Amino acid sequence: MAFTYGAYTACLQDRSLSEALDVLAGASLKGAELNTGGFIPSPHAHVDALLASEKERGELRALFADKGMELTGLTVSGNPLSPLPTEGLPHAHDLRRTIELAGSLGVRDVVAMSGTPGTDPGARYPAWIVNPWNGIDLEILEHQWSVAVPFWKEIDALARERDVQLAFEMHPRNLVFSPLTFEQFLDRVEPTNIGVNLDPSHLFWQQMEPIDCIERLGAHITHVHAKDTAVLPGAAVRGVLDTAFDPVPEDPAQRTPTGIGHYCSTWPEDPAWRFVALGEGHDVDYWTRFLTALAAVSPDLSVNIEHEDAAFGKVEGLERGARTLLAAAEAAGV
Template sequence: MKLGIYTAILHDRPLPEALDVIASLGLNAAEINAGGFLPPVHLPIDDILVSRAARDDYLGLFDEKGIELAGLNVNGNPLHPNPSIGPVHADDLRRTIRAAGVLGQTRVVTMSGLPGGEPGASVPNWVVNAWNSGSLDVLDYQWDEVAVPFWKEIDALAADNGVKVAIEMHPQNLVFNPPTLKRLVERTGGLNIGAEMDPSHLFWQGMDPVAAVRYLGPLLFHAAAKDVRINDNAAIYGVLDERFRRLGPDEERTNLGGDEYANAWPEDSAWDFVALGRGHDTSFWADFLAALAEIDPDIAVNIEHEDVSLGRIEGLEAAATVLKDAVKSLPVA
């Protein structure tokens, strides 16, 4: 099992220094962002696609640091109806799959995407409770007219490049839980698309990530290590919460494509992303890793740090400690 870090949290420093941080934490792998919502700060993707020397130099850096390159990440919304967002993210995904093939990588992490609710829409439409026939009409359009054709194309491209595309089951996407992941695979006939298991988004939706791992079985290609704490406020607000604040242009904010930006999190939140161990103890993470190992003993599990109460290194240190302690409790093969 490879234990590493998704290096987006370390975009404040060059890649060699980010790899030094990973090594200092006793971890051995790195997942690198290649586009989508975030720029490819740690990946000269254009150079790698056209230059064997650039590829060799890039891989040599990982060899020098004793860190394994374990996946490329291109999370975004490739089905977004806004032409300044969806097609850009879709092209980033295609380019990342090709780059993964060049680099000898077999795992590309992304999201399924979310279209608009009808032809000509300008914003995505996430149907979370299709109790009315109109919502089923929306889902029929999103799946049959948009998602299935796109993902058939991506599956074929992945096959051509020796890549498995691992889809993060993320809210505000068509694929947001294990059944919708299976639905995408079945309806596309895809042999090269499956799941990235990030338990954090399953936690707050009320799912059991260990049960989800076993449900998905061989459709699970890759994993993240990110925790969630459900707060007392959830008793009043529930976990579906729209009390976010729009950030202004004078505030630090993350562009998500076009004219879309990430919003400020509610101050009295129903739930929060937290460092490993702050939401679920080491025994859970040991069970989680054991379930992953039953499917693929060599699977990559990369820490994703989004605990805003902790600094970059502080949060990674906390998560790495829990993850390594969890590994120690696993039975020896």
């Protein structure tokens, strides 16, 4: 058993899948993770066609074989618990179809998010409770768990039936965003086929130490995103939970999409943090220790670069990240 190093192809969605795989192979990567719904498009995996046709699935497998690459995961990150009609039901539908597709393709890993319900049965928008020191916030959380638990019990059963392993991104603005909230999920849902996608960038952002999180989560880690975060000087006065952003630009040409119909707010000029290319926030020595810690708890993982650093081009950022990741892998001997 060994790690498979690859990349999530969402940043290359302007290229065909064949072209995207060539980019990854050119960076000496061996695996690829494809998006299949949720917040962002899925140009590299035509889910309807793949579900309907063994011929389509065979052609996808053949393409990966021809390129000497491995399909190491499907990603359907969204908010399946959202009260918004444009999010909750469509994202839950995407999640179920992705699990079915993964089972049909023989792909083990499906990356998802735990989701965020509203504050009460009549809520119009999802609401993330950050720190429930105020007692009423605990009441909101209890309502949110009452929505989440039966949904994820059903999804866990579907994943078990299809022999698929779900992996939650511990992402802010979700019920599960830390090791402790994942442990709450374990206690309430008692899943057999839902673990963690260890994405250190979301942990750095929250001022956690990913290596400590790896040791805490242990074998619950079933998938990994290799992604970096830089905490910047602005954090000294803004903090990492800063809400002082400006609205989405009115000019569509200046907008940064974060999903289908979703756009990034305008960031401050001196932000507290930002996602950066792998190696721009933490050096090879850090990533060597990170991979060593992972190997100690889960010796058979897919580790996929997720490139979201606007300071570098799509290919340039992937290549920089691959150099850092593969140098760390060599140093760690994994």
